[in-house]
Amino acid sequence: MKKRLYLVTGGAGFIGSHISERLVRSGHSVRVLDDFSSGKEENLESVGGDVELFRGDIRDLEIVKRAVEGVDVVFHEAALGSVPRSVADPLTTHEVNITGTLNVLMAARDAGVRRVVYASSSSVYGETPELPKSEDIRPQPLSPYALSKLAGEHYISVFHHVYGFEAVSLRYFNIFGPRQDPESQYAAVIPKFVTALLDGNRPTIYGDGLQSRDFTYVENVVEANLLAAEAEAVAGRVFNVACGGRYTLLELLDRLKEIIGSDTEPLHEAARAGDVRDSQASIEAAERALGYRVMVDFDEGLRRTVDWYRGK
Ligand code: NAD
Numbered sequence: 001m002k003k004r005l006y007l008v009t010g011g012a013g014f015i016g017s018h019i020s021e022r023l024v025r026s027g028h029s030v031r032v033l034d035d036f037s038s039g040k041e042e043n044l045e046s047v048g049g050d051v052e053l054f055r056g057d058i059r060d061l062e063i064v065k066r067a068v069e070g071v072d073v074v075f076h077e078a079a080l081g082s083v084p085r086s087v088a089d090p091l092t093t094h095e096v097n098i099t100g101t102l103n104v105l106m107a108a109r110d111a112g113v114r115r116v117v118y119a120s121s122s123s124v125y126g127e128t129p130e131l132p133k134s135e136d137i138r139p140q141p142l143s144p145y146a147l148s149k150l151a152g153e154h155y156i157s158v159f160h161h162v163y164g165f166e167a168v169s170l171r172y173f174n175i176f177g178p179r180q181d182p183e184s185q186y187a188a189v190i191p192k193f194v195t196a197l198l199d200g201n202r203p204t205i206y207g208d209g210l211q212s213r214d215f216t217y218v219e220n221v222v223e224a225n226l227l228a229a230e231a232e233a234v235a236g237r238v239f240n241v242a243c244g245g246r247y248t249l250l251e252l253l254d255r256l257k258e259i260i261g262s263d264t265e266p267l268h269e270a271a272r273a274g275d276v277r278d279s280q281a282s283i284e285a286a287e288r289a290l291g292y293r294v295m296v297d298f299d300e301g302l303r304r305t306v307d308w309y310r311g312k
Contacts, residue, residue, distance in 0.1 A: 012039025160236030217301025
């Protein structure tokens with residue numbers, strides 16, 4: 001195997017740290033660019049000494065330029081990743097997620113980076129009625145966050161079209177697993193439910209709990225990123241990354257209660273602005289073009305996640 005230098009933007013975050021860890025364990029050199037706005041040093045503890053850390057903001061083109069020097073592939077995970085946050089402050093989400101992504105693409109192009117793999121989001125589908133969602137559905141973003149992720153995808157395809165630059169977008173569907181932050185104001189549902197149940201607190205459900213998601217264990221996303229970095233004839237394209245299943249929040253809660261051995265009932269609050277009702281991916285395109293396969297299914301992913309939070 002040829003040893004390579006990879007840059008993971010947002011590498012101190014939940015998903016970025018799993019990508020970084022896998023690359024280091026495979027014997028590669030890894031650089032992380034992160035401003036630690038939601039990322040944490042402890043996320044990189046297991047590979048700390050083996051990662052070259054650039055502490056900085058992707059809105060700062062100069063530091064992005066330094067970070068991409070000599071890099072083979074960039075995994076671009078850095079972003080403000082929350083719908084409610086983007087509703088409260090659309091301008092900052094725009095600057096980090098759109099201008100920041102443009103900075104990464106320009107710097108990567110100019111430095112001769114071979115490929116950028118970009119973390120997009122299932123939120124770009126919005127309330128499109130079709131299920132499962134395939135990549136040829138016309139996106140309908142319903143929040144500034146979703147719009148920002150879609151704009152990044154468009155920059156990727158434009159950079160391919162105009163400059164011949166190789167970049168690929170992966171639309172992640174509700175990723176979960178160890179290290180996902182349960183505490184932030186904008187935390188995702190699985191870490192919130194798991195920690196609430198483990199602490200004997202009542203988890204909060206916004207709306208009736210019948211909204212559904214294609215919950216995807218993080219190892220599947222790491223795999224998809226590595227495949228997207230190497231696959232042929234995929235530049236400029238978009239792929240769903242998910243498990244291809246769909247579970248309601250009430251089903252999720254039942255499974256977690258069973259794994260944890262809890263009988264705590266949820267609290268119901270009003271539905272949140274900008275949230276979509278149902279989400280499920282078609283993963284056929286990723287299977288065909290990337291060779292993607294689901295490595296860890298929903299139930300196994302939940303068990304591993306609960307184990308991790310228990311051990312914290
Ligand atoms: P995360 O918040 O744990 O990670 C994001 C990382 O980016 C953090 O380490 C943060 O400090 C860093 N960051 C934020 N703004 C930055 C800036 N201006 N400059 C440099 N670094 C910055 O979130 P995550 O769940 O790991 O998400 C990673 C990526 O995946 C994001 O692009 C997100 O939009 C996308 N995504 C995540 C999910 C999910 O379910 N977790 C779903 C769809 C898409």
